[in-house]
Amino acid sequence: MTRATRVLVTGAAGQVGVDVVDTLRALPVPGADEHYWADARGVDVGEFDVLALTRHDVDFTDETALAAAVDRARADVIVNLAAYTAVDRAEADTATCYAVNDAAVGALSRAAGEVGSHLITISTDYVFDGAKGASYVEDDPTGPLNVYGASKLAGERRCSDRDTIVRTSWVMGVRGRNVLRVIAQRAASGDTVRFVSDQMGTVTVAADLARALVVLVRERPGGTWHVANEGATTWFDVATFAGRELGRGDDFATAISTADLVPAPAATRPARADLSTEKFLAAGFRPPPPWRDGVARLLAGRDGSW
Template sequence: MSQRVVVIGAAGQVGVDLMDYLRGITPPGGSSKWSPAGTAANSASWTAVGITRAQLDLTVTDSIEGVLGGLRPDVVVNLAAYTAVDRAESEPATAQRINTVAVGELSRVCESLGAHFLTVSTDYVFDGRSAEPYDETALPHPQSVYGASKRDGELLCRPDDTIVRTSWVMGVRARNIAHIVAQRAASNEPVRFVTDQIGTPTMAADLALCVMALMERRPGGVVHVANTGVASWFDVASFVAMHEGRSADFVSPIVTADLDPQPAAARPAMSALAMRRWEELGYVATPHWHDAMSRLLEARRDA
Protein backbone atom coordinates (compact mmCIF):
# COMPACT_ATOMS: atom_id res chain seq x y z
CA MET A 1 0.00 0.00 0.00
CA SER A 2 1.29 3.47 -0.83
CA GLN A 3 2.15 6.04 1.82
CA ARG A 4 0.63 9.49 1.77
CA VAL A 5 2.99 12.46 1.72
CA VAL A 6 1.87 16.06 2.05
CA VAL A 7 4.34 18.52 0.49
CA ILE A 8 4.00 22.06 1.85
CA GLY A 9 5.56 24.66 -0.47
CA ALA A 10 4.79 22.51 -3.51
CA ALA A 11 5.01 25.50 -5.87
CA GLY A 12 8.50 26.61 -4.77
CA GLN A 13 11.65 25.79 -6.74
CA VAL A 14 12.35 22.56 -4.80
CA GLY A 15 8.63 21.80 -4.42
CA VAL A 16 7.89 21.60 -8.16
CA ASP A 17 10.78 19.18 -8.69
CA LEU A 18 9.82 16.99 -5.73
CA MET A 19 6.20 16.84 -6.91
CA ASP A 20 7.42 15.72 -10.35
CA TYR A 21 9.52 12.90 -8.85
CA LEU A 22 6.59 11.84 -6.66
CA ARG A 23 4.42 11.58 -9.79
CA GLY A 24 7.05 9.42 -11.50
CA ILE A 25 8.36 12.22 -13.75
CA THR A 26 12.03 13.29 -13.97
CA PRO A 27 11.89 17.09 -13.61
CA PRO A 28 13.72 19.33 -16.10
CA GLY A 29 17.42 19.20 -15.19
CA GLY A 30 17.03 16.01 -13.16
CA SER A 31 19.78 13.41 -13.52
CA SER A 32 19.03 10.27 -15.47
CA LYS A 33 22.20 8.59 -14.14
CA TRP A 34 22.45 9.39 -10.43
CA SER A 35 20.22 8.52 -7.49
CA PRO A 36 20.86 8.56 -3.72
CA ALA A 37 20.54 4.78 -3.25
CA GLY A 38 21.85 3.80 -6.67
CA THR A 39 18.39 2.68 -7.79
CA ALA A 40 15.54 4.63 -9.38
CA ALA A 41 13.24 6.61 -7.06
CA ASN A 42 10.11 4.62 -6.30
CA SER A 43 7.21 6.98 -6.88
CA ALA A 44 4.76 4.06 -6.78
CA SER A 45 5.15 3.83 -3.00
CA TRP A 46 3.80 7.39 -2.55
CA THR A 47 0.52 9.20 -2.93
CA ALA A 48 1.47 12.87 -2.97
CA VAL A 49 -0.63 15.89 -2.04
CA GLY A 50 0.98 19.23 -2.86
CA ILE A 51 -0.02 22.23 -0.74
CA THR A 52 0.55 25.87 -1.68
CA ARG A 53 0.05 29.08 0.23
CA ALA A 54 -3.53 29.25 -1.15
CA GLN A 55 -4.43 26.04 0.72
CA LEU A 56 -2.35 26.68 3.85
CA ASP A 57 -0.94 30.07 4.81
CA LEU A 58 1.74 29.31 7.39
CA THR A 59 1.31 32.74 8.98
CA VAL A 60 -2.10 31.47 10.15
CA THR A 61 -0.67 28.88 12.51
CA ASP A 62 -4.10 27.91 13.87
CA SER A 63 -5.13 26.49 10.50
CA ILE A 64 -2.29 23.92 10.32
CA GLU A 65 -3.95 21.25 12.45
CA GLY A 66 -7.23 21.33 10.54
CA VAL A 67 -5.62 21.23 7.07
CA LEU A 68 -3.14 18.42 7.86
CA GLY A 69 -5.62 16.46 9.95
CA GLY A 70 -7.99 16.31 6.97
CA LEU A 71 -5.23 14.92 4.73
CA ARG A 72 -4.16 12.02 7.03
CA PRO A 73 -0.46 12.11 6.05
CA ASP A 74 2.17 9.46 6.80
CA VAL A 75 4.89 12.02 6.05
CA VAL A 76 4.82 15.82 5.87
CA VAL A 77 7.59 17.60 3.94
CA ASN A 78 7.92 21.32 4.58
CA LEU A 79 9.59 23.22 1.72
CA ALA A 80 7.73 26.48 2.38
CA ALA A 81 9.73 29.27 3.93
CA TYR A 82 10.22 33.00 4.12
CA THR A 83 13.30 33.02 1.86
CA ALA A 84 13.83 36.76 1.20
CA VAL A 85 17.11 37.00 3.10
CA ASP A 86 17.54 40.78 2.87
CA ARG A 87 13.85 41.69 3.31
CA ALA A 88 13.74 39.57 6.47
CA GLU A 89 15.93 42.20 8.20
CA SER A 90 12.98 44.63 8.05
CA GLU A 91 10.24 41.97 8.45
CA PRO A 92 11.57 39.84 11.32
CA ALA A 93 8.12 39.05 12.72
CA THR A 94 6.90 37.56 9.42
CA ALA A 95 10.12 35.57 8.95
CA GLN A 96 9.79 34.20 12.51
CA ARG A 97 6.14 33.33 12.02
CA ILE A 98 6.79 31.25 8.87
CA ASN A 99 10.28 29.86 9.57
CA THR A 100 10.01 29.35 13.33
CA VAL A 101 6.48 29.34 14.79
CA ALA A 102 4.88 27.45 11.88
CA VAL A 103 7.70 24.86 11.87
CA GLY A 104 7.18 24.22 15.58
CA GLU A 105 3.43 23.85 15.01
CA LEU A 106 3.96 21.53 12.02
CA SER A 107 6.22 19.35 14.18
CA ARG A 108 3.64 19.28 16.98
CA VAL A 109 0.75 18.46 14.65
CA CYS A 110 2.76 15.71 12.90
CA GLU A 111 3.47 14.11 16.25
CA SER A 112 -0.22 14.16 17.15
CA LEU A 113 -1.12 12.63 13.74
CA GLY A 114 1.65 9.98 13.91
CA ALA A 115 3.26 11.42 10.76
CA HIS A 116 6.98 11.82 10.12
CA PHE A 117 7.99 15.49 9.73
CA LEU A 118 10.80 16.52 7.36
CA THR A 119 11.64 20.20 7.08
CA VAL A 120 14.32 22.04 5.13
CA SER A 121 16.75 24.48 6.72
CA THR A 122 19.75 26.46 5.55
CA ASP A 123 23.54 26.91 5.59
CA TYR A 124 22.83 30.46 6.81
CA VAL A 125 22.47 29.05 10.34
CA PHE A 126 26.30 29.20 10.41
CA ASP A 127 28.44 32.28 10.97
CA GLY A 128 30.94 31.52 8.22
CA ARG A 129 34.06 31.75 10.39
CA SER A 130 35.06 28.11 9.84
CA ALA A 131 37.92 27.32 7.48
CA GLU A 132 36.35 23.92 6.75
CA PRO A 133 32.90 22.94 5.43
CA TYR A 134 30.37 22.58 8.25
CA ASP A 135 29.16 19.10 9.16
CA GLU A 136 26.06 18.34 11.24
CA THR A 137 28.01 18.52 14.54
CA ALA A 138 29.08 22.15 13.95
CA LEU A 139 27.53 24.77 16.22
CA PRO A 140 25.07 27.12 14.45
CA HIS A 141 25.52 30.84 15.01
CA PRO A 142 23.30 32.73 12.55
CA GLN A 143 24.25 36.23 11.42
CA SER A 144 20.94 37.33 9.88
CA VAL A 145 17.25 37.47 10.78
CA TYR A 146 16.56 34.80 8.12
CA GLY A 147 19.31 32.51 9.49
CA ALA A 148 18.11 33.00 13.07
CA SER A 149 14.48 32.32 12.13
CA LYS A 150 15.47 29.06 10.42
CA ARG A 151 17.69 28.02 13.35
CA ASP A 152 14.89 28.76 15.82
CA GLY A 153 12.61 26.59 13.68
CA GLU A 154 15.13 23.74 13.87
CA LEU A 155 15.15 24.06 17.66
CA LEU A 156 11.36 23.63 17.81
CA CYS A 157 11.54 20.28 15.99
CA ARG A 158 11.39 16.98 17.87
CA PRO A 159 14.33 14.54 17.80
CA ASP A 160 12.44 12.19 15.46
CA ASP A 161 11.90 14.92 12.86
CA THR A 162 14.32 15.09 9.93
CA ILE A 163 15.92 18.49 9.28
CA VAL A 164 17.58 18.74 5.86
CA ARG A 165 20.04 21.65 5.76
CA THR A 166 20.91 22.73 2.26
CA SER A 167 22.59 25.67 0.54
CA TRP A 168 22.58 27.90 -2.55
CA VAL A 169 19.57 26.20 -4.14
CA MET A 170 18.95 26.71 -7.86
CA GLY A 171 16.05 25.29 -9.84
CA VAL A 172 15.25 25.30 -13.54
CA ARG A 173 11.79 26.74 -12.90
CA ALA A 174 12.81 29.70 -10.74
CA ARG A 175 14.77 32.92 -11.07
CA ASN A 176 18.25 32.57 -9.62
CA ILE A 177 21.91 33.32 -10.43
CA ALA A 178 21.97 30.71 -13.22
CA HIS A 179 19.13 32.41 -15.09
CA ILE A 180 20.42 35.93 -14.41
CA VAL A 181 23.95 35.19 -15.70
CA ALA A 182 22.65 33.17 -18.67
CA GLN A 183 20.39 36.08 -19.68
CA ARG A 184 23.24 38.56 -19.31
CA ALA A 185 25.49 36.26 -21.35
CA ALA A 186 22.87 36.17 -24.12
CA SER A 187 22.69 39.99 -24.20
CA ASN A 188 26.48 40.33 -23.72
CA GLU A 189 26.20 42.43 -20.56
CA PRO A 190 29.17 41.53 -18.29
CA VAL A 191 28.50 40.86 -14.61
CA ARG A 192 30.34 41.16 -11.29
CA PHE A 193 30.18 38.55 -8.53
CA VAL A 194 31.84 38.16 -5.15
CA THR A 195 34.78 35.87 -4.50
CA ASP A 196 34.53 36.09 -0.70
CA GLN A 197 31.30 34.12 -0.14
CA ILE A 198 31.92 30.38 -0.38
CA GLY A 199 29.24 27.68 -0.35
CA THR A 200 27.96 24.47 -1.87
CA PRO A 201 25.71 25.07 -4.90
CA THR A 202 22.70 22.73 -4.93
CA MET A 203 20.40 21.99 -7.84
CA ALA A 204 16.75 21.75 -6.79
CA ALA A 205 16.15 18.53 -8.73
CA ASP A 206 19.04 16.72 -7.00
CA LEU A 207 17.92 18.03 -3.61
CA ALA A 208 14.37 16.84 -4.33
CA LEU A 209 15.62 13.33 -5.03
CA CYS A 210 17.61 13.37 -1.76
CA VAL A 211 14.52 14.55 0.12
CA MET A 212 12.54 11.68 -1.40
CA ALA A 213 15.16 9.17 -0.21
CA LEU A 214 15.09 10.69 3.30
CA MET A 215 11.27 10.62 3.37
CA GLU A 216 11.50 6.86 2.96
CA ARG A 217 14.34 6.40 5.44
CA ARG A 218 13.14 8.87 8.13
CA PRO A 219 16.51 9.12 9.87
CA GLY A 220 15.59 11.95 12.27
CA GLY A 221 17.99 14.74 13.25
CA VAL A 222 19.97 17.04 10.96
CA VAL A 223 21.21 15.84 7.56
CA HIS A 224 23.23 18.14 5.29
CA VAL A 225 22.37 17.83 1.59
CA ALA A 226 24.06 19.71 -1.26
CA ASN A 227 25.79 18.97 -4.52
CA THR A 228 29.46 18.01 -4.25
CA GLY A 229 32.12 20.71 -4.61
CA VAL A 230 32.71 24.11 -3.05
CA ALA A 231 32.47 27.42 -4.93
CA SER A 232 32.22 31.19 -4.61
CA TRP A 233 29.42 33.12 -6.32
CA PHE A 234 32.12 34.30 -8.75
CA ASP A 235 32.92 30.64 -9.55
CA VAL A 236 29.24 29.86 -10.12
CA ALA A 237 28.71 32.91 -12.36
CA SER A 238 31.92 32.16 -14.32
CA PHE A 239 30.84 28.56 -14.88
CA VAL A 240 27.45 29.70 -16.21
CA ALA A 241 28.97 32.40 -18.43
CA MET A 242 31.50 30.00 -19.97
CA HIS A 243 28.83 27.35 -20.46
CA GLU A 244 26.83 29.99 -22.33
CA GLY A 245 29.76 30.76 -24.62
CA ARG A 246 31.35 33.77 -22.95
CA SER A 247 35.07 34.12 -22.19
CA ALA A 248 36.58 33.96 -18.70
CA ASP A 249 36.68 37.78 -18.33
CA PHE A 250 32.87 38.13 -18.77
CA VAL A 251 32.52 37.91 -14.96
CA SER A 252 34.56 40.38 -12.89
CA PRO A 253 35.65 39.33 -9.41
CA ILE A 254 34.67 41.68 -6.59
CA VAL A 255 34.43 41.34 -2.80
CA THR A 256 31.35 41.85 -0.62
CA ALA A 257 32.64 45.24 0.57
CA ASP A 258 32.47 46.46 -3.09
CA LEU A 259 28.71 45.88 -3.32
CA ASP A 260 26.75 49.12 -3.64
CA PRO A 261 24.28 49.26 -2.04
CA GLN A 262 25.41 46.90 0.67
CA PRO A 263 22.93 44.03 1.20
CA ALA A 264 20.72 44.45 4.27
CA ALA A 265 21.56 40.98 5.63
CA ALA A 266 25.00 39.69 6.55
CA ARG A 267 25.88 36.44 4.79
CA PRO A 268 28.41 33.89 6.01
CA ALA A 269 31.75 34.14 4.21
CA MET A 270 32.04 30.34 4.21
CA SER A 271 28.91 28.22 4.54
CA ALA A 272 29.85 25.11 2.57
CA LEU A 273 28.19 21.99 3.95
CA ALA A 274 29.97 18.69 4.62
CA MET A 275 27.63 15.69 4.22
CA ARG A 276 28.90 13.50 7.02
CA ARG A 277 25.49 12.01 7.89
CA TRP A 278 24.58 11.42 4.28
CA GLU A 279 27.72 9.27 4.00
CA GLU A 280 26.99 7.51 7.31
CA LEU A 281 23.50 6.66 6.01
CA GLY A 282 25.22 4.88 3.12
CA TYR A 283 23.94 7.04 0.28
CA VAL A 284 25.80 7.61 -2.98
CA ALA A 285 27.72 10.93 -3.11
CA THR A 286 25.73 13.67 -4.81
CA PRO A 287 26.77 14.82 -8.31
CA HIS A 288 29.37 17.60 -8.58
CA TRP A 289 27.73 21.00 -8.94
CA HIS A 290 29.37 21.42 -12.40
CA ASP A 291 27.42 18.39 -13.62
CA ALA A 292 24.23 19.58 -11.94
CA MET A 293 24.57 23.14 -13.24
CA SER A 294 25.21 21.87 -16.78
CA ARG A 295 21.96 19.90 -16.56
CA LEU A 296 20.11 22.99 -15.29
CA LEU A 297 21.46 25.14 -18.13
CA GLU A 298 20.63 22.53 -20.79
CA ALA A 299 17.10 22.18 -19.39
CA ARG A 300 16.73 25.96 -19.35
CA ARG A 301 17.71 26.08 -23.02
CA ASP A 302 15.20 23.36 -23.88
CA ALA A 303 12.35 25.08 -21.99
Protein backbone atom coordinates (compact mmCIF):
# COMPACT_ATOMS: atom_id res chain seq x y z
CA MET A 1 0.00 0.00 0.00
CA THR A 2 1.33 3.49 -0.85
CA ARG A 3 2.03 5.86 2.03
CA ALA A 4 -0.48 8.70 2.62
CA THR A 5 0.70 12.11 1.40
CA ARG A 6 1.29 14.21 4.49
CA VAL A 7 -0.22 17.70 4.08
CA LEU A 8 0.14 20.59 6.53
CA VAL A 9 -2.75 23.05 6.04
CA THR A 10 -2.23 26.47 7.62
CA GLY A 11 -5.13 28.89 8.09
CA ALA A 12 -7.18 25.73 8.60
CA ALA A 13 -10.03 27.54 10.39
CA GLY A 14 -10.49 30.15 7.63
CA GLN A 15 -13.07 30.17 4.85
CA VAL A 16 -10.95 28.20 2.36
CA GLY A 17 -9.06 26.32 5.07
CA VAL A 18 -12.09 24.41 6.41
CA ASP A 19 -13.06 23.32 2.89
CA VAL A 20 -9.50 22.26 2.00
CA VAL A 21 -9.08 20.22 5.20
CA ASP A 22 -12.39 18.41 4.71
CA THR A 23 -11.76 17.85 0.99
CA LEU A 24 -8.35 16.27 1.66
CA ARG A 25 -9.92 14.13 4.40
CA ALA A 26 -12.56 12.93 1.89
CA LEU A 27 -15.31 14.46 4.04
CA PRO A 28 -18.42 16.18 2.62
CA VAL A 29 -18.06 19.94 1.96
CA PRO A 30 -21.20 22.11 1.81
CA GLY A 31 -21.69 23.71 -1.60
CA ALA A 32 -19.33 21.30 -3.38
CA ASP A 33 -20.11 20.14 -6.92
CA GLU A 34 -20.16 16.35 -6.76
CA HIS A 35 -19.15 16.17 -10.43
CA TYR A 36 -16.21 18.57 -10.29
CA TRP A 37 -12.62 17.46 -9.76
CA ALA A 38 -9.72 19.17 -11.54
CA ASP A 39 -8.32 15.82 -12.66
CA ALA A 40 -11.67 13.98 -12.71
CA ARG A 41 -10.42 11.84 -9.83
CA GLY A 42 -11.88 12.14 -6.33
CA VAL A 43 -9.96 11.89 -3.08
CA ASP A 44 -9.61 8.43 -1.56
CA VAL A 45 -10.10 8.02 2.17
CA GLY A 46 -6.60 7.89 3.65
CA GLU A 47 -4.89 9.32 0.53
CA PHE A 48 -3.85 12.39 2.54
CA ASP A 49 -2.71 12.59 6.15
CA VAL A 50 -3.81 16.13 7.05
CA LEU A 51 -2.38 18.28 9.83
CA ALA A 52 -4.64 21.30 10.33
CA LEU A 53 -2.89 24.34 11.80
CA THR A 54 -4.85 27.39 13.04
CA ARG A 55 -3.84 30.75 14.51
CA HIS A 56 -4.45 29.14 17.92
CA ASP A 57 -1.63 26.65 17.17
CA VAL A 58 0.86 29.10 15.65
CA ASP A 59 0.62 32.86 15.17
CA PHE A 60 2.16 33.75 11.81
CA THR A 61 3.73 36.88 13.28
CA ASP A 62 6.03 34.53 15.25
CA GLU A 63 8.41 33.34 12.51
CA THR A 64 10.41 31.13 14.86
CA ALA A 65 7.31 29.25 15.99
CA LEU A 66 6.19 28.95 12.37
CA ALA A 67 9.51 27.46 11.26
CA ALA A 68 9.42 25.05 14.22
CA ALA A 69 5.90 23.91 13.25
CA VAL A 70 7.05 23.23 9.68
CA ASP A 71 10.05 21.31 10.96
CA ARG A 72 7.87 19.22 13.30
CA ALA A 73 5.27 18.47 10.63
CA ARG A 74 7.71 17.00 8.05
CA ALA A 75 4.93 17.36 5.52
CA ASP A 76 5.21 16.37 1.87
CA VAL A 77 3.15 19.45 0.99
CA ILE A 78 2.20 22.63 2.87
CA VAL A 79 -0.95 24.45 1.76
CA ASN A 80 -0.83 27.96 3.17
CA LEU A 81 -4.28 29.52 3.58
CA ALA A 82 -3.44 31.80 6.52
CA ALA A 83 -3.56 35.45 5.55
CA TYR A 84 -4.44 38.93 6.71
CA THR A 85 -7.57 39.34 4.57
CA ALA A 86 -9.20 42.53 5.94
CA VAL A 87 -8.56 44.57 2.79
CA ASP A 88 -9.79 47.94 4.08
CA ARG A 89 -8.37 47.58 7.60
CA ALA A 90 -4.97 46.77 6.08
CA GLU A 91 -4.62 50.37 4.85
CA ALA A 92 -4.05 51.49 8.46
CA ASP A 93 -2.74 48.20 9.90
CA THR A 94 0.09 47.84 7.39
CA ALA A 95 2.68 46.29 9.70
CA THR A 96 0.49 43.35 10.77
CA CYS A 97 -0.72 42.82 7.21
CA TYR A 98 2.86 42.61 5.91
CA ALA A 99 3.95 40.40 8.81
CA VAL A 100 1.36 37.74 7.88
CA ASN A 101 1.17 38.09 4.08
CA ASP A 102 4.81 38.89 3.32
CA ALA A 103 7.34 38.00 6.03
CA ALA A 104 5.55 34.83 7.22
CA VAL A 105 5.30 33.50 3.64
CA GLY A 106 9.06 34.00 3.33
CA ALA A 107 9.62 32.13 6.60
CA LEU A 108 7.33 29.33 5.41
CA SER A 109 9.12 29.05 2.07
CA ARG A 110 12.55 28.89 3.73
CA ALA A 111 11.41 26.37 6.36
CA ALA A 112 9.67 24.25 3.71
CA GLY A 113 12.84 24.25 1.60
CA GLU A 114 14.94 23.12 4.57
CA VAL A 115 12.81 20.04 5.29
CA GLY A 116 11.92 19.24 1.66
CA SER A 117 8.21 20.13 1.89
CA HIS A 118 6.54 21.57 -1.22
CA LEU A 119 4.85 24.91 -0.47
CA ILE A 120 1.56 25.89 -2.11
CA THR A 121 0.55 29.41 -1.04
CA ILE A 122 -2.54 31.38 -2.00
CA SER A 123 -2.44 34.87 -3.48
CA THR A 124 -4.93 37.26 -4.99
CA ASP A 125 -6.23 39.10 -8.07
CA TYR A 126 -5.48 42.32 -6.12
CA VAL A 127 -1.82 42.01 -7.21
CA PHE A 128 -3.10 43.58 -10.48
CA ASP A 129 -4.10 47.21 -11.12
CA GLY A 130 -7.08 46.33 -13.33
CA ALA A 131 -5.94 48.54 -16.21
CA LYS A 132 -5.36 45.71 -18.72
CA GLY A 133 -8.99 45.67 -19.87
CA ALA A 134 -9.02 41.89 -20.28
CA SER A 135 -8.64 38.76 -18.12
CA TYR A 136 -5.28 38.48 -16.37
CA VAL A 137 -2.88 35.62 -17.11
CA GLU A 138 -0.11 34.56 -14.75
CA ASP A 139 2.71 36.45 -16.50
CA ASP A 140 0.92 39.79 -16.76
CA PRO A 141 2.65 42.72 -15.07
CA THR A 142 1.49 43.30 -11.50
CA GLY A 143 0.66 46.66 -9.92
CA PRO A 144 -1.30 46.43 -6.68
CA LEU A 145 -3.53 49.39 -5.79
CA ASN A 146 -3.88 48.67 -2.06
CA VAL A 147 -1.81 47.55 0.95
CA TYR A 148 -3.34 44.06 1.03
CA GLY A 149 -2.52 43.45 -2.67
CA ALA A 150 1.00 44.83 -2.23
CA SER A 151 1.59 42.61 0.83
CA LYS A 152 0.40 39.50 -1.05
CA LEU A 153 2.66 40.37 -4.01
CA ALA A 154 5.57 40.83 -1.59
CA GLY A 155 4.75 37.35 -0.19
CA GLU A 156 4.78 35.89 -3.72
CA ARG A 157 8.23 37.38 -4.26
CA ARG A 158 9.53 35.71 -1.09
CA CYS A 159 8.73 32.29 -2.57
CA SER A 160 11.37 30.14 -4.24
CA ASP A 161 11.06 28.84 -7.80
CA ARG A 162 10.09 25.44 -6.40
CA ASP A 163 7.00 26.79 -4.61
CA THR A 164 3.51 26.88 -6.14
CA ILE A 165 1.55 30.17 -5.97
CA VAL A 166 -2.21 30.05 -6.60
CA ARG A 167 -3.95 33.35 -7.25
CA THR A 168 -7.68 33.36 -6.65
CA SER A 169 -10.40 36.02 -6.28
CA TRP A 170 -13.80 36.94 -4.76
CA VAL A 171 -13.89 33.79 -2.61
CA MET A 172 -17.13 32.56 -1.08
CA GLY A 173 -17.85 29.38 0.88
CA VAL A 174 -20.84 28.16 2.86
CA ARG A 175 -18.82 28.34 6.07
CA GLY A 176 -17.06 31.65 5.39
CA ARG A 177 -17.75 35.33 5.99
CA ASN A 178 -18.30 36.71 2.51
CA VAL A 179 -20.37 39.04 0.34
CA LEU A 180 -22.82 36.31 -0.75
CA ARG A 181 -23.75 35.68 2.89
CA VAL A 182 -24.58 39.40 3.28
CA ILE A 183 -26.62 39.37 0.06
CA ALA A 184 -28.61 36.30 1.18
CA GLN A 185 -29.29 37.77 4.63
CA ARG A 186 -30.54 41.03 3.08
CA ALA A 187 -32.72 39.09 0.63
CA ALA A 188 -34.25 37.07 3.47
CA SER A 189 -35.02 40.15 5.55
CA GLY A 190 -36.87 41.89 2.69
CA ASP A 191 -34.20 44.60 2.25
CA THR A 192 -32.80 45.83 -1.05
CA VAL A 193 -29.08 46.10 -1.84
CA ARG A 194 -26.81 48.43 -3.81
CA PHE A 195 -23.73 46.95 -5.47
CA VAL A 196 -21.10 48.32 -7.82
CA SER A 197 -21.39 47.48 -11.50
CA ASP A 198 -18.06 49.06 -12.46
CA GLN A 199 -15.74 46.48 -10.85
CA MET A 200 -15.29 43.23 -12.75
CA GLY A 201 -13.78 40.06 -11.33
CA THR A 202 -14.07 36.30 -11.00
CA VAL A 203 -16.04 34.54 -8.26
CA THR A 204 -14.37 31.55 -6.61
CA VAL A 205 -16.38 28.98 -4.68
CA ALA A 206 -14.23 27.78 -1.77
CA ALA A 207 -15.30 24.14 -2.23
CA ASP A 208 -14.33 24.30 -5.94
CA LEU A 209 -10.99 25.91 -5.13
CA ALA A 210 -10.36 23.14 -2.58
CA ARG A 211 -11.00 20.50 -5.25
CA ALA A 212 -8.76 22.36 -7.73
CA LEU A 213 -6.00 22.47 -5.12
CA VAL A 214 -6.06 18.67 -4.77
CA VAL A 215 -4.47 18.25 -8.20
CA LEU A 216 -1.75 20.76 -7.30
CA VAL A 217 -1.07 18.88 -4.05
CA ARG A 218 -0.67 15.71 -6.11
CA GLU A 219 1.39 17.25 -8.94
CA ARG A 220 3.39 19.95 -7.06
CA PRO A 221 4.05 21.87 -10.29
CA GLY A 222 5.72 25.02 -8.92
CA GLY A 223 5.17 28.47 -10.48
CA THR A 224 2.08 30.67 -10.51
CA TRP A 225 -1.45 29.48 -11.31
CA HIS A 226 -4.79 31.27 -11.54
CA VAL A 227 -7.83 29.41 -10.17
CA ALA A 228 -11.37 30.84 -10.19
CA ASN A 229 -14.83 29.85 -11.38
CA GLU A 230 -15.50 30.38 -15.07
CA GLY A 231 -16.81 33.74 -16.29
CA ALA A 232 -16.14 37.34 -15.31
CA THR A 233 -18.85 39.26 -13.50
CA THR A 234 -19.61 42.26 -11.27
CA TRP A 235 -20.90 42.40 -7.69
CA PHE A 236 -24.13 43.89 -9.04
CA ASP A 237 -24.60 40.84 -11.31
CA VAL A 238 -23.82 38.47 -8.42
CA ALA A 239 -26.40 40.22 -6.22
CA THR A 240 -29.02 40.22 -9.01
CA PHE A 241 -28.47 36.53 -9.73
CA ALA A 242 -28.52 35.57 -6.04
CA GLY A 243 -31.67 37.65 -5.48
CA ARG A 244 -33.45 35.76 -8.25
CA GLU A 245 -32.30 32.40 -6.86
CA LEU A 246 -33.77 33.47 -3.52
CA GLY A 247 -37.10 34.49 -5.03
CA ARG A 248 -36.54 38.23 -5.05
CA GLY A 249 -37.53 40.38 -8.04
CA ASP A 250 -35.32 42.54 -10.22
CA ASP A 251 -35.83 45.49 -7.86
CA PHE A 252 -33.73 43.67 -5.19
CA ALA A 253 -30.35 44.94 -6.41
CA THR A 254 -29.50 48.43 -7.68
CA ALA A 255 -26.35 49.13 -9.68
CA ILE A 256 -24.12 51.91 -8.39
CA SER A 257 -20.63 53.06 -9.32
CA THR A 258 -17.59 52.90 -7.07
CA ALA A 259 -17.69 56.70 -6.76
CA ASP A 260 -21.19 56.40 -5.18
CA LEU A 261 -19.97 54.29 -2.23
CA VAL A 262 -20.53 56.14 1.07
CA PRO A 263 -18.33 56.09 3.02
CA ALA A 264 -15.65 55.53 0.38
CA PRO A 265 -13.77 52.28 1.17
CA ALA A 266 -10.28 52.80 2.60
CA ALA A 267 -8.70 50.50 -0.02
CA THR A 268 -8.84 51.09 -3.79
CA ARG A 269 -9.90 48.02 -5.78
CA PRO A 270 -9.00 47.23 -9.40
CA ALA A 271 -11.73 48.04 -11.96
CA ARG A 272 -11.19 44.76 -13.78
CA ALA A 273 -9.04 41.94 -12.38
CA ASP A 274 -10.77 38.76 -13.52
CA LEU A 275 -8.40 35.79 -13.65
CA SER A 276 -7.88 33.65 -16.75
CA THR A 277 -7.61 29.92 -16.00
CA GLU A 278 -6.18 29.10 -19.46
CA LYS A 279 -2.87 27.88 -18.01
CA PHE A 280 -4.66 25.50 -15.62
CA LEU A 281 -6.71 24.13 -18.53
CA ALA A 282 -3.68 23.85 -20.84
CA ALA A 283 -1.93 21.76 -18.17
CA GLY A 284 -4.73 19.21 -18.46
CA PHE A 285 -6.63 20.32 -15.32
CA ARG A 286 -10.32 21.25 -15.33
CA PRO A 287 -10.94 24.75 -13.98
CA PRO A 288 -13.91 25.24 -11.61
CA PRO A 289 -17.36 25.40 -13.29
CA PRO A 290 -19.25 28.60 -14.27
CA TRP A 291 -19.79 31.03 -11.39
CA ARG A 292 -23.63 30.99 -11.54
CA ASP A 293 -23.61 27.20 -10.91
CA GLY A 294 -21.32 27.82 -7.98
CA VAL A 295 -23.39 30.61 -6.43
CA ALA A 296 -26.57 28.54 -6.83
CA ARG A 297 -24.84 25.60 -5.10
CA LEU A 298 -23.70 27.78 -2.21
CA LEU A 299 -27.20 29.18 -1.71
CA ALA A 300 -28.69 25.69 -1.81
CA GLY A 301 -26.02 24.39 0.59
CA ARG A 302 -26.43 27.16 3.22
CA ASP A 303 -26.30 26.02 6.80
CA GLY A 304 -28.62 27.45 9.47
CA SER A 305 -26.34 30.44 10.09
CA TRP A 306 -27.42 32.28 6.92
